[in-house]
Amino acid sequence: MRLARKDAWLIVVLLLPLFSMAVIPFYDTSEPRYAEIARVMARSGDWITPWFSPDLPFWGKPPLSFWAQALSMKAFGINEFAARFPSWLCWLLSNALLFAGARSLYGRRVALLAATVYSTGTLVYIGSGAVLTDPFLAFGTTLSLVSFAIAVKDRKPVFAGAGEPQEKFAGASGAPGSWWWRYGFFAGLAIGLLAKGPLAVVIGMAPVLVWHMCNHKTSALATALPWATGLALTAVLSLPWYILAELKTPGFLDYFIVGEHWLRFLDPGWSGDLYGTAHRQPYGMIWLYWLMASFPWGVLMLALLMGSLRSSRLRSALRATSSRPLSGYWLAGALFTPIFFTFAANILWTYLFPAMAGFSILVAIFLDRMDGLPGFSRRMQLTIAGIVPVALLGLSVIAWVSPDLYLRSTERGLVRYVMQQGEPVSSLHYYGKPPFSARFYSAGQAREMTQGKLRQATASCAPFYLAIPKDQQKAVAETLGRPLDPLYVNKRYVLVRISTGGADLRQGCLKGLP
Structure with a gap:
C-alpha cells in the first residue's frame, strides 16, 4: 500500500469526528457542564473567572479551554459543534506535532504510523470531539515532549532504551535545535498550566529527567534548552492569569493548588469538591483505564509482547525498537502518567491523555520494524486503525436518529x-x-x-x-x-x-x- 493512500486514510479519520460533533447531543455531566461555563463566559464577557453558577466561581480548572470554547461560540453560535470545535483543533495540532517530530527523527513512514495510532486510539478519538479540558493539556504536553526530542536530536550519545550509546538520529529535516523547538518546550508548559494546572509541568518534565538520568551527563540537560529565558517565557504566558484570578476571587489558589492537586488524588473520600463528587476508584484502576484509552493499540502491543516469548522475529523487532534513538524517552512519556496515578484515589480515564503521544511514537517505531513480517500486513494495520472510528461513526448515526432512546441522559x-x-x-x-x-x-x-x-x-x-x-x-x-x-x-x-x-x-x- 502506497503512502499516498495512507495519507488519504488519515485525512478521512481526521475529518470523521466533525459529523459526530454536530449531531451528538450533550450527555450529562462533563460535556454540558464545561459547555455551560463557556456559554456563560461568552455571554458575560468575564474572561478571568469561569462561573459554575451565577454565584459560584469555577475554581476547578484554568480557563484556556473555556476561552477557546467561548470564542468558538461567538463565531459559530451556541451549539454542540461550536463547543467541541476547539478540542478538534487541539487534536489536529497534536497530530501535526507528532508527525513533524517523528518525521524529523525517524522518517515519513514512522511519522504517518504515529499519527495514525494517536488518531485512532479510543480516548484520543473520543476526546477529539468532546468538550473537555484534557485535549488542551495533551496539546501542551505533546508540544513539550516533541520539542525537547527535536532540540536534542543532534546530540551524541543518546539513550536508546538499554542505557548505551546507539545510532545517530536519522532523517533530520530543518535545523537541529532551532529556536522554535527550543522554546516550544516552554510554550507547551505554559499551555498545560493554563489548561490543567501545575500537573502539566510535572508531566512535561518527567521524560526530560529520565533522558537526563539515562544519559549520565550532568552538563547535557543544562545546555539542552535555554532554561532561564524559557522558564521566564512560561511564567510570562501563564502567571498573569493566576494572579488576576486570585485577586478577583480570593481563595482560588488555596482550593486549586491544595484541593484539586493534592487532596483530590490522595484523599479517597475527599468531600471538599465544590462542583460534584470525587471519582473514587480502587488503587491501580488507572491501568484498566489505560487498556480502554489505548484500545485497540494497547491490546495489540500486549499481545505482541506476549508473543515475543515464543517468536524470535517479534523479539528481534522489540530489540530494534529499543535501539532507536530516544526510545527510553518516549517510554517515559508513555508510562509516567499511569504510574503517577497508580496510587491516586480519585481518577478518570481522561487523565491518560498526555500518555498517548509517547505511546503512539513507540508503537509506530515497532510497527515500522514489523513491516514485511508474515501475517502483519499494512492492510491489517489499517483494519485495526479503523475499529474505533467506524464504531464511533455508527454510534453517532444512532444518536442522530434517536438520541433519547439509545444513549445516555440528555435534556x-x-x-x-x-x-x-x-x-x-x-x-x-x-x-x-x-x-x-x-x-x-x-x-x-x-x-x-x-x-x-x-x-x-x-x-x-x-x-x-x-x-x-x-x-x-x-x-x-x-x-x-x-x-x-x-x-x-x-x-x-x-x-x-x-x-x-x-x-x-x-x-x-x-x-x-x-
Whole structure:
C-alpha cells in the first residue's frame, strides 16, 4: 500500500469526528457542564473567572479551554459543534506535532504510523470531539515532549532504551535545535498550566529527567534548552492569569493548588469538591483505564509482547525498537502518567491523555520494524486503525436518529419540546436541580422547583412546565392532588404542564418564589 493512500486514510479519520460533533447531543455531566461555563463566559464577557453558577466561581480548572470554547461560540453560535470545535483543533495540532517530530527523527513512514495510532486510539478519538479540558493539556504536553526530542536530536550519545550509546538520529529535516523547538518546550508548559494546572509541568518534565538520568551527563540537560529565558517565557504566558484570578476571587489558589492537586488524588473520600463528587476508584484502576484509552493499540502491543516469548522475529523487532534513538524517552512519556496515578484515589480515564503521544511514537517505531513480517500486513494495520472510528461513526448515526432512546441522559429533546410549544423556555422547571444539559440547552433559563415552591406556584402563578424524575412522579402527584398527564418522556424525566388558577398572572412570579 502506497503512502499516498495512507495519507488519504488519515485525512478521512481526521475529518470523521466533525459529523459526530454536530449531531451528538450533550450527555450529562462533563460535556454540558464545561459547555455551560463557556456559554456563560461568552455571554458575560468575564474572561478571568469561569462561573459554575451565577454565584459560584469555577475554581476547578484554568480557563484556556473555556476561552477557546467561548470564542468558538461567538463565531459559530451556541451549539454542540461550536463547543467541541476547539478540542478538534487541539487534536489536529497534536497530530501535526507528532508527525513533524517523528518525521524529523525517524522518517515519513514512522511519522504517518504515529499519527495514525494517536488518531485512532479510543480516548484520543473520543476526546477529539468532546468538550473537555484534557485535549488542551495533551496539546501542551505533546508540544513539550516533541520539542525537547527535536532540540536534542543532534546530540551524541543518546539513550536508546538499554542505557548505551546507539545510532545517530536519522532523517533530520530543518535545523537541529532551532529556536522554535527550543522554546516550544516552554510554550507547551505554559499551555498545560493554563489548561490543567501545575500537573502539566510535572508531566512535561518527567521524560526530560529520565533522558537526563539515562544519559549520565550532568552538563547535557543544562545546555539542552535555554532554561532561564524559557522558564521566564512560561511564567510570562501563564502567571498573569493566576494572579488576576486570585485577586478577583480570593481563595482560588488555596482550593486549586491544595484541593484539586493534592487532596483530590490522595484523599479517597475527599468531600471538599465544590462542583460534584470525587471519582473514587480502587488503587491501580488507572491501568484498566489505560487498556480502554489505548484500545485497540494497547491490546495489540500486549499481545505482541506476549508473543515475543515464543517468536524470535517479534523479539528481534522489540530489540530494534529499543535501539532507536530516544526510545527510553518516549517510554517515559508513555508510562509516567499511569504510574503517577497508580496510587491516586480519585481518577478518570481522561487523565491518560498526555500518555498517548509517547505511546503512539513507540508503537509506530515497532510497527515500522514489523513491516514485511508474515501475517502483519499494512492492510491489517489499517483494519485495526479503523475499529474505533467506524464504531464511533455508527454510534453517532444512532444518536442522530434517536438520541433519547439509545444513549445516555440528555435534556436536549425535552428542552426543545418546550421551546416548540411557543412558550418561553423560562417556563420550564425541574423538580430538583436541573441537569447541566438542561441548563445549557435552555441558555440557563431552566430552573429548580422544590416541593415547597411547587405548592406555592400551583396556588399563585401562571401555568408552567415541570420535568419530574421518574421515581418522583407519585410524590409530585400527591403534592398536586391530581394525576399527572405526561407530555414528553426521556430516560430520566417525565414532562408535565401544570395548569393553575392564576393564568392571568405574570410568569415572573415563579422567579420570585422563596
